[in-house]
Amino acid sequence: MDLDELADQLVASAVAAGQESFVVLGESLGSAVAVRIASRHPERVRALVLTAGFPVADPVLALAAQLIKTLAGAGQWRDMARLACLSCLSPTDLADIAPADLDALVTQTLAGMPPGTVDHFDLVSRVDVRADLGHLSAPTLVVAPTGDRLVLPQSSYRLAAGITGAKLIELPGAAHILNEADRTTWLRHVREFLGTLPAKSA
Template sequence: MGDADFRFGQYVLDVDRRRLDHGGHRVDIEPQALELLCHLVEHRGRVVTEEELRDRIGHEHAVTETALATWMSMARIAIGDSEVRQQLIRSVPPHGYRFVGHTTPAATRPTDRTGGPTLPAVTAEMGADHEVIRFCRSADGTRIAYALAGQGPPLVKTANWLTHLHLDRTNPMWAHWFEGLTHGRQLVRYDERGCGLSSWEMGRFTIDDLVADLHAVVEAAGLDRFPLLGVSQGGAVAVAYAARHPERVSHLILTSAYARGQQIRAGSDDERDAAEVDLNIARAGWRSQDSSFLRYFASQFLADATPAQWDAFAAYQRETTSAANGLRFIEEFSRIDVSGIADQVSCPTLIVHSRDDARVPVAQALELATLIPDSRLILLEGRNHLLTADDAAWPAFLTHLRTFLSE
C-alpha cells in the first residue's frame, strides 16, 4: 500500500493508479473529473483555486469555466456529493474549492469483489429531492448519464436539445418539466452523448447511436415495458426506438417533434435557402458566441420570451456542452430522418404540438400523425417550441399526457 491511498466513507481513492472504488467496486468516472478529485484530496489541507485546477486538468491546454464546472459536478456525483450538499467538496468563494471529507489510509489497494470486470455505473443521491444519477455505457462504449426520480410506474424521456441532469432541476427552462413529469410516476431521463454529464467525447453521432444510448439507459434502469416521451429532436429518437423495439414501448408521446430535420424536409429552392441561412446563423452563433446570433437562435425555441430570457437560454446552452459539440448537434439534427420507419410504430401514440411553433412547423406534427398508424394529434395554442412554466399550453399538455397514459 502506498501513501496515496485514501479512504473516506465507503470510497477508496488510489491516487497513484488514478482509481476510485465504492464498496469494493470500481467507479466509472471521466478522467478529468478523477484528476480533479485526486488533486483536491491530495491538497485537502487548503483551498485550491479554479485557476490551479484548470492548469492541472488542462496540461497546457485551455480549460473553460464551463468545462471545469461540469467536471466538478461529475466529481461530486461520483462520491455521492452535490453542489447543494457539499459534504465532501466545498465551494470556497470567490473562486476556490476544498476537500473537507475525513480521510484515513486505506488498508489495502481496492479490488473488485466479483473478480470480474469493473461495474459501468455509479449511483449518487442528489440531496433531499431523492433523485438518483447513474452512469452506463452505450453499445460503442460512450458514457451516458441518466437519472431516476419520483415514485410509481416509469416514464422514460429521451434526451433533447440540450440537457444537463444536474442543472435542469433548478433551471427555469426545465424545472417545471421535471415537476410535472414526476407526478405519480418514476421519471427516467438522460443526457445525450456530447452534453451534460454524459461524455463530451461524442465519437459517432447517428440516429443508430442515439437509439443505442436510449436502449443502454433502459437496460441499465431494468425496464421491460414503459411509455416513452420524445421532445423536439428527441421525438425522432423515440420514433426510431418504438419502431425497432415494439415489445418495450407501451405508449409513445411526441411533443414539438419532427420526423425529418430542416435540411431533409426542405422541398423547394426557397425552403432549402431558408434552411441553409438558418443553419449558418446557428453556426455563426456557436462559433463566435455573439449574443445577437444566439438571441435569434433562442427566439426560435422561445418565441414569446423576453430578450433577457433568450440570453438566459443561451447561457444555459453554453453550460451544457462545448461550442464544437453544439455546432455538431445543429448540423446532425438538421439531417435526421425517421420518416421511412415511422409507420412501423405499433403502440398508441399521442402527438402534441404548438400550432404556431416557431422552430418546427406544425406541418411536421401533421406528417407524424399521418405516418404513425395508431396516433392522435392535439394542437395547442401558442408559438413556443419548448413549453414554459407560464405558457397557457403547459397545463393542457400535462392533462393530455396524463389522460393518455391512464388509458
C-alpha cells in the first residue's frame, strides 16, 4: 500500500462521482491520508477534519503496529483482536463490559477486521506527513481524544501545531474508537466547524 497512490485514488473516486471540491475527514491513519490529499490536491480540498490522527507513528502506535504484524504473521488473529479491544476502547468503556461478555467482544472485533488489516498497519508504521503540514492551506479542525491508548493525544497536538491556523478540539477521556456520547460531541464540533466555511461555489 502506497500513501500517494491511496490519496490519488480517493480523489479520483470523488471527482468521478461529480465532486470537484470537498471536505476531507480522516480518522487515525485516515488523517495522514487526508493530509496527503490536501498536499497533493490543494485545489480540491475545502477543509480538513483530522481525528485521532498522527503525522508519523508515535512510540505507542509504532509498537502496536509491530505487535499486530507479528501476531498476524503467527496466525494469532484472536490475540490481535484482544489487543485491538485493549488499545481502542477506554478503561471506562471496558469497565462497563461484564467479564462473561469479553469473549463475545473479542469475537465481534475479530469478525469486523477487514482483509487489509495487516497492510493497514504496515502503512501506519511507514507513513510520515510531517513535511506536508507546513504547506497546507485548507481550514483544518484537529480533534484529539485525550484518552486514546493507540494514538497518543500528543500526535494530534503535533498535527495542529504544524498546520497554520488549525483549530484544536479535545474530547476529554475519549478513546481511539469514539463511543456514542463522544461521537455525538465530535459531530457537534464538526458541524460547527463546517458552518464557518465559505459557501461552496456553484
